[in-house]
Amino acid sequence: MFPNAFEYVAPASLEEAVQALVRYGDDAKVLAGGQSLLPIMKLRVAAPAVLVDINRIPELAGFREDGQELWVGALTRHATLEWDQDLVPRYPLLGETAGSIADPLVRNRGTIAGSLAHADPAADWGAALLALRGAVTVRGSRGDRRIAIDDLFLDVLTTNLEPDEIITGVHVPRPTGHVAAASLKLERKVGDFAVVGVALHVETGASGAIAQAGIGLAAVGPTSLRAREAETLLVGQQLTPGLIREAADLAAKAADPASDQRGSADYKRDIVRVFVERGLGAVRDRLTGIRAESA
Amino acid sequence: MRIAVTINGKPMSADVEPRTLLAYLIRDEFNLTGTHVGCDTTSCGACTVLMDGTPVKSCTVLAVQADGTEVMTVEGLEHNGQLHPLQQGFWESHGLQCGFCTPGMLMTTYALLQRNPDPSETTIRRAISGNLCRCTGYQNIVTAVQYAAPLVREARTLTTEVGE
Numbered sequence: 175m176f177p178n179a180f181e182y183v184a185p186a187s188l189e190e191a192v193q194a195l196v197r198y199g200d201d202a203k204v205l206a207g208g209q210s211l212l213p214i215m216k217l218r219v220a221a222p223a224v225l226v227d228i229n230r231i232p233e234l235a236g237f238r239e240d241g242q243e244l245w246v247g248a249l250t251r252h253a254t255l256e257w258d259q260d261l262v263p264r265y266p267l268l269g270e271t272a273g274s275i276a277d278p279l280v281r282n283r284g285t286i287a288g289s290l291a292h293a294d295p296a297a298d299w300g301a302a303l304l305a306l307r308g309a310v311t312v313r314g315s316r317g318d319r320r321i322a323i324d325d326l327f328l329d330v331l332t333t334n335l336e337p338d339e340i341i342t343g344v345h346v347p348r349p350t351g352h353v354a355a356a357s358l359k360l361e362r363k364v365g366d367f368a369v370v371g372v373a374l375h376v377e378t379g380a381s382g383a384i385a386q387a388g389i390g391l392a393a394v395g396p397t398s399l400r401a402r403e404a405e406t407l408l409v410g411q412q413l414t415p416g417l418i419r420e421a422a423d424l425a426a427k428a429a430d431p432a433s434d435q436r437g438s439a440d441y442k443r444d445i446v447r448v449f450v451e452r453g454l455g456a457v458r459d460r461l462t463g464i465r466a467e468s469a
Numbered sequence: 470m471r472i473a474v475t476i477n478g479k480p481m482s483a484d485v486e487p488r489t490l491l492a493y494l495i496r497d498e499f500n501l502t503g504t505h506v507g508c509d510t511t512s513c514g515a516c517t518v519l520m521d522g523t524p525v526k527s528c529t530v531l532a533v534q535a536d537g538t539e540v541m542t543v544e545g546l547e548h549n550g551q552l553h554p555l556q557q558g559f560w561e562s563h564g565l566q567c568g569f570c571t572p573g574m575l576m577t578t579y580a581l582l583q584r585n586p587d588p589s590e591t592t593i594r595r596a597i598s599g600n601l602c603r604c605t606g607y608q609n610i611v612t613a614v615q616y617a618a619p620l621v622r623e624a625r626t627l628t629t630e631v632g633e
């Protein structure tokens with residue numbers, strides 16, 4: 175299986191990459207890990223005339239903590255976020271999410287920014303970064319702009335990126351207090367896209383009350399979703415079984431799934447409820463463990 | 470496009486169309502047919518090769534993306550007529566039946582043992598979760614990797630001692 179013929183450019187700098195996108199306009203596509211783009215090109219679902227390979231641009235690689243946030247370069251592979259010993263303990267949702275994407279071979283190539291740019295509502299990074307209150311920085315012909323993940327996804331496979339814009343990095347706020355996370359995914363087989371996915375991120379302050387709560391949902395709407403009312407309910411509270419049940423009910427209401435061969439809308443909505451309840455239970459146990467250790 | 474790739478330690482070059490996939494460069498241009506194409510849809514892992522040491526599905530990487538990299542295929546495992554411990558393990562433990570998945574399994578588990586020469590069973594199973602086998606039921610593949618692990622560790626100790 176071969177894609178349609180295309181022209182290939184592999185610029186060594188972001189400047190040149192943006193220039194190439196400006197020159198070729200809608201005919202061009204950015205190539206990152208290629209784990210979504212190349213399969214759909216081989217199926218001839220997509221047939222861009224030009225591929226702008228960003229893998230040789232050094233400024234898109236790596237990650238670092240700047241002031242109040244973590245910056246993850248666009249080219250960071252899922253596998254790096256799954257295994258990095260500095261990151262995973264402090265950003266548990268990044269590690270949990272990365273490890274549930276596809277399989278180890280796809281994770282060695284696929285990138286966090288490629289996943290966000292692809293905007294598949296069933297993808298795992300969208301839900302996780304909504305829960306984490308993430309953002310992306312993009313570079314285009316009109317310079318840099320920052321887009322909150324909340325504003326990134328417009329519809330199925332549609333973001334508010336302009337054709338000449340490249341995501342250069344992903345920003346995640348640095349957790350302040352104790353932090354625990356859970357990522358739950360219903361899949362038909364290991365490594366598949368989610369039938370329903372739930373990403374949970376909770377930070378607690380000194381009193382043990384919740385300071386930050388993030389609940390991201392995958393595959394239950396035209397874009398990744400955030401269960402805002404459930405999050406608001408949690409903030410300032412202690413995670414009790416009653417509160418967890420209430421939050422799970424609210425999160426299920428935020429879901430907007432469609433019936434398909436993988437399940438009815440009612441079934442998927444109920445899975446959201448069950449996953450939020452289970453996930454917050456796990457988060458509570460983890461936080462109890464962390465507090466016991468630090469005491 | 471003219472590209473230069475080091476394959477199994479040997480510098481090679483080829484003229485390829487940008488749409489040529491790495492798997493086909495390896496098989497059709499370099500005649501290294503040990504790398505198999507199973508699904509051609511990024512699902513099975515039969516086409517796994519190492520690119521700069523990292524296992525990737527070569528049906529989902531462009532040949533032009535491999536320009537300047539070091540690629541290792543299953544043909545690179547054997548040294549001076551001596552099978553790699555993993556190949557011995559697959560032989561001894563009956564880690565293959567039809568053999569179609571084997572090159573991919575070998576490359577994935579080779580990379581695993583490079584990183585972690587003492588993996589638990591769970592670690593092995595997790596590492597091969599992107600490589601599908603329709604014959605063995607995986608048990609003997611896991612056993613083959615467990616057979617190879619101590620041999621790889623031993624070989625490492627020997628090289629370090631010689632090096633010292």
Ligand SMILES: Cc1cc2nc3c(=O)[nH]c(=O)nc-3n(C[C@H](O)[C@H](O)[C@H](O)COP(=O)(O)OP(=O)(O)OC[C@H]3O[C@@H](n4cnc5c(N)ncnc54)[C@H](O)[C@@H]3O)c2cc1C
Binds near residue numbers: 209275290
């Ligand atoms: C078998 C298989 C199973 C999978 N399972 C899952 C799963 O369970 N969960 C999941 O979330 N994903 C899954 N994926 C998708 C995988 O995570 C991809 O890696 C990811 O969606 C795309 O990232 P990429 O770097 O490969 O992007 P590419 O394929 O290179 O690009 C994807 C799209 O994003 C654009 N793009 C890429 N990078 C940028 C950038 N920096 N700026 C602007 N635009 C950009 C491209 O132009 C293209 O339109 C699976 C893929 C496969 C093949």
Ligand code: FES
Binds near residue numbers: 509511513517526529
């Ligand atoms: S042939 Fe490449 S994954 Fe199946």
Ligand code: FES
Binds near residue numbers: 569604
């Ligand atoms: S031995 Fe036949 S597919 Fe694995």
